[in-house]
Amino acid sequence: MGVLGVxxxxxxxxxxxxxMLVFPLYASLRAIxxxxxxxxxxxxxxxxxxxxxxxxxxxxxxxxxxxPFWPYVKLLFCMWLVLPIFNGAxxxxxxxxxxxxxxxxxxxxxxxxxxxxxxxxxxxxARKSVVQYVDKHGWAAVERAIKAAEKEVKKP
Numbered sequence: 001m002g003v004l005g006v007x008x009x010x011x012x013x014x015x016x017x018x019x020m021l022v023f024p025l026y027a028s029l030r031a032i033x034x035x036x037x038x039x040x041x042x043x044x045x046x047x048x049x050x051x052x053x054x055x056x057x058x059x060x061x062x063x064x065x066x067x068p069f070w071p072y073v074k075l076l077f078c079m080w081l082v083l084p085i086f087n088g089a090x091x092x093x094x095x096x097x098x099x100x101x102x103x104x105x106x107x108x109x110x111x112x113x114x115x116x117x118x119x120x121x122x123x124x125x126a127r128k129s130v131v132q133y134v135d136k137h138g139w140a141a142v143e144r145a146i147k148a149a150e151k152e153v154k155k156p
Contacts, residue, residue: 011072020050020078027082036131038090045097046081046089053078 024046031039053074057064064070081088134142 011075013071016071016075016078019075019082024050024082036135038128038131041093042087042090045093049081049089049092050078 024043027039028043028047031043057074077088080086081092130142
């Protein structure tokens with residue numbers, strides 16, 4: 001098979017560092033600079049899962065050495081975690097981790113103290129929706145919606 005055989009056998013070593021380290025590093029830096037907290041969740045969760053995978057490998061290396069498919073399983077799993085089409089890390093957080101973690105953290109972004117308090121009073125799902133809405137339409141649109149809702153409540 002020659003060159004193609006070598007490439008196929010070492011695919012994990014050729015693609016792995018880019019998929020598991022370089023792209024997540026770049027995306028994490030972009031997430032830090034963005035005003036939204038949604039991408040922060042994806043990349044913080046990714047790094048936590050990647051750390052657990054690394055600890056698992058360090059602890060079980062004697063067994064993993066005998067499993068020739070392990071590097072490919074790890075590469076595919078990390079691709080699922082990282083690639084934006086899947087956002088696997090966010091999926092794992094939403095469906096498995098979140099129910100065991102007390103929610104009520106802080107709100108990032110360039111929001112005034114009053115706006116942060118409003119966002120912190122919301123559930124994580126509501127907060128995500130509001131942050132997406134603010135990113136798309138601006139905070140003034142949210143304030144108009146709140147005023148309209150207050151008028152509806154006051155009507156007899």
